[in-house]
Amino acid sequence: MAHTVNRYDAGVRLPNTNRADRTRARILDAARTTFASRGYHGATIRAVAAVAHIDPAMVLHYFGSKSALFAAAVDVDLGIPDLTAISPSQHGEALVRHFLDRWEGEANGEVAMLLLRSVADDEQAAEQTRRTFTDQVVPTIECVLTHPSEAPVRAGIVMSYLLGLALCRYVLQLPEVPATPRHTLIEQFSPSVQRALHEPLGGGAGTDRE
Amino acid sequence: MAHTVNRYDAGVRLPNTNRADRTRARILDAARTTFASRGYHGATIRAVAAVAHIDPAMVLHYFGSKSALFAAAVDVDLGIPDLTAISPSQHGEALVRHFLDRWEGEANGEVAMLLLRSVADDEQAAEQTRRTFTDQVVPTIECVLTHPSEAPVRAGIVMSYLLGLALCRYVLQLPEVPATPRHTLIEQFSPSVQRALHEPLGGGAGTDRE
Numbered sequence: 001m002a003h004t005v006n007r008y009d010a011g012v013r014l015p016n017t018n019r020a021d022r023t024r025a026r027i028l029d030a031a032r033t034t035f036a037s038r039g040y041h042g043a044t045i046r047a048v049a050a051v052a053h054i055d056p057a058m059v060l061h062y063f064g065s066k067s068a069l070f071a072a073a074v075d076v077d078l079g080i081p082d083l084t085a086i087s088p089s090q091h092g093e094a095l096v097r098h099f100l101d102r103w104e105g106e107a108n109g110e111v112a113m114l115l116l117r118s119v120a121d122d123e124q125a126a127e128q129t130r131r132t133f134t135d136q137v138v139p140t141i142e143c144v145l146t147h148p149s150e151a152p153v154r155a156g157i158v159m160s161y162l163l164g165l166a167l168c169r170y171v172l173q174l175p176e177v178p179a180t181p182r183h184t185l186i187e188q189f190s191p192s193v194q195r196a197l198h199e200p201l202g203g204g205a206g207t208d209r210e
Numbered sequence: 211m212a213h214t215v216n217r218y219d220a221g222v223r224l225p226n227t228n229r230a231d232r233t234r235a236r237i238l239d240a241a242r243t244t245f246a247s248r249g250y251h252g253a254t255i256r257a258v259a260a261v262a263h264i265d266p267a268m269v270l271h272y273f274g275s276k277s278a279l280f281a282a283a284v285d286v287d288l289g290i291p292d293l294t295a296i297s298p299s300q301h302g303e304a305l306v307r308h309f310l311d312r313w314e315g316e317a318n319g320e321v322a323m324l325l326l327r328s329v330a331d332d333e334q335a336a337e338q339t340r341r342t343f344t345d346q347v348v349p350t351i352e353c354v355l356t357h358p359s360e361a362p363v364r365a366g367i368v369m370s371y372l373l374g375l376a377l378c379r380y381v382l383q384l385p386e387v388p389a390t391p392r393h394t395l396i397e398q399f400s401p402s403v404q405r406a407l408h409e410p411l412g413g414g415a416g417t418d419r420e
Contacts, residue, residue, distance in 0.1 A: 041251055119382055126382055133384050152386035156378060157398050160387065164374015168366060172329055172336055174343050176362035177370065184412040188367050192402035202394040 024062050026052050031073040036114035040070060040125060067124055074118075074128050076111050078102070078136045083144045091144060092194025096186055099162050103170065104182070112166045133159060141197065150201060157196040161189055234272050236262050241283040246324035250280060250335060277334055284328075284338050286321050288312070288346045293354045301354060302404025306396055309372050313380065314392070322376045343369060351407065360411060367406040371399055 030052035034043045045066055049056040063069040079102065086094050103112050118125035134152075137159060142151035165185065168177045240262035244253045255276055259266040273279040289312065296304050313322050328335035344362075347369060352361035375395065378387045 116377075119377075129382055130384055138385075153390050153394070156384045156387035156390060157395075159384060160374040160378040161371060161402070162374070163377055163382075164370040164372070167326075167329075167373055167377060168370040172339055172373075174340060174366045174369060175348075177366035180363050180366060181412065184363070185367075187412045188406055188409075191405065192371070195401065196398055199398075202391065202397045 020062075023054070023058070027054065027059055027062055027069070028073055030054075031069050032110045032114060035070060035073060035118065036110040040114075040118040045069070070118070071124065071128055074111055074115050074125065074132075076132070078132065080136060080140045083140060088144065088198060089194075091197050092192070093186060093190035095158065095193050095197075096162070096189045099166075100182060100185065103166060112163075113170050116163070116167055116171045144197070153201060154196050158193050161192050161196065165189065233264070233268070237264065237269055237272055237279070238283055240264075241279050242320045242324060245280060245283060246320040246327065250324075250328040255279070280328070281334065281338055284321055284325050284335065284342075286342070288342065290346060290350045293350060298354065298408060299404075301407050302402070303396060303400035305368065305403050305407075306372070306399045309376075310392060310395065313376060322373075323380050326373070326377055326381045354407070363411060364406050368403050371402050371406065375399060 027048065031043075031048045034048045034051055038047065043066070045059050046056050048069065049059045052059070059069065063072060079098070081094055081098055083091050083094065115125060115129055119129055133155065138151050138155045141155045141158065142148045145151055145154065165177075168174045169180075170178070237258065241253075241258045244258045244261055248257065253276070255269050256266050258279065259269045262269070269279065273282060289308070291304055291308055293301050293304065325335060325339055329339055343365065348361050348365045351365045351368065352358045355361055355364065375387075378384045379390075380388070
């Protein structure tokens with residue numbers, strides 16, 4: 001199922017998509033909007049159904065429960081670019097641009113917000129986030145490291161930077177963070193992510209080649 | 211009231227603290243523990259009272275309501291060091307060390323966690339966080355900038371880094387982030403915070419003097 005969901009999230013609609021797939025996709029879109037605006041606790045099957053213009057019974061028919069619907073709604077393909085195809089000196093900037101594009105674009109940006117709104121109070125959401133991290137972020141980074149075993153630590157620092165930005169810009173909305181220009185964020189965050197990827201972990205300051 | 215609360219949070223117990231102050235402090239400690247472990251929604255006045263070994267009616271007597279108790283519990287003095295007394299080249303590291311000390315120390319570390327657990331689902335918690343940011347973080351940073359008007363943007367980037375770390379290390383617990391050694395985090399995050407404070411905003415990469 002995850003695979004089917006991911007195809008929608010990547011925005012690719014296959015030619016043979018049938019009616020059930022379309023209905024499922026419509027429910028998932030509605031679920032993301034609803035969870036993102038109301039949080040996990042505030043969202044109801046009824047509210048999701050209303051946004052999807054569908055009977056609440058159909059939501060349950062397709063997904064079974066609110067928690068299963070939530071899991072499907074946040075089970076997304078992050079679409080992280082293949083770093084092996086990018087010059088190593090550009091890896092940091094490529095990741096920052098990718099996540100900003102994703103968050104500031106339509107539809108999928110909601111997923112980050114709804115996850116951040118939910119991880120807080122809900123262990124299932126936190127678990128889903130850890131799984132996405134382990135399945136998608138760590139392997140992408142692993143491919144381009146001199147010491148692949150450092151991938152989880154390095155990916156963890158990268159995601160601390162990026163999720164912190166998402167938290168302060170979209171959820172907390174700290175004064176000025178939502179209004180900070182994109183180019184300023186790229187300029188500031190890219191070298192930080194670059195260091196997390198390619199500089200010695202805990203090495204001396206003199207080795208920082210940025 | 212905020213001032214009284216802050217004195218407790220800074221760990222300074224004044225000699226003339228009376229019984230009411232002690233009771234209030236005990237309730238606040240219990241509230242932080244309870245909110246941090248159960249989240250805002252899951253915490254009840256009854257649970258806080260049980261942790262404080264006090265009658266629930268006394269909790270209401272002192273604080274009036276769950277939301278007022280929450281506001282008092284997160285109204286803390288961050289104790290940010292006076293940056294004007296520190297060499298400018300050390301500002302980044304000083305802030306990273308300060309927040310790590312705070313979070314990994316006893317008692318107050320809970321505040322970051324309970325706020326992150328709550329901002330999500332609760333606009334009051336988000337508003338309290340924005341107020342702490344505006345009242346404490348922005349002014350501290352403003353004092354050491356060449357262009358003080360840039361303080362909110364720079365402070366916003368600094369807090370994106372630091373809250374992202376708190377989120378991934380304590381709340382989300384992304385694999386390996388809780389286990390990453392403190393010196394690695396200091397090594398990685400200090401130059402990022404330093405850049406956010408003192409490098410041109412959106413300037414060219416060549417101006418990065420780290």
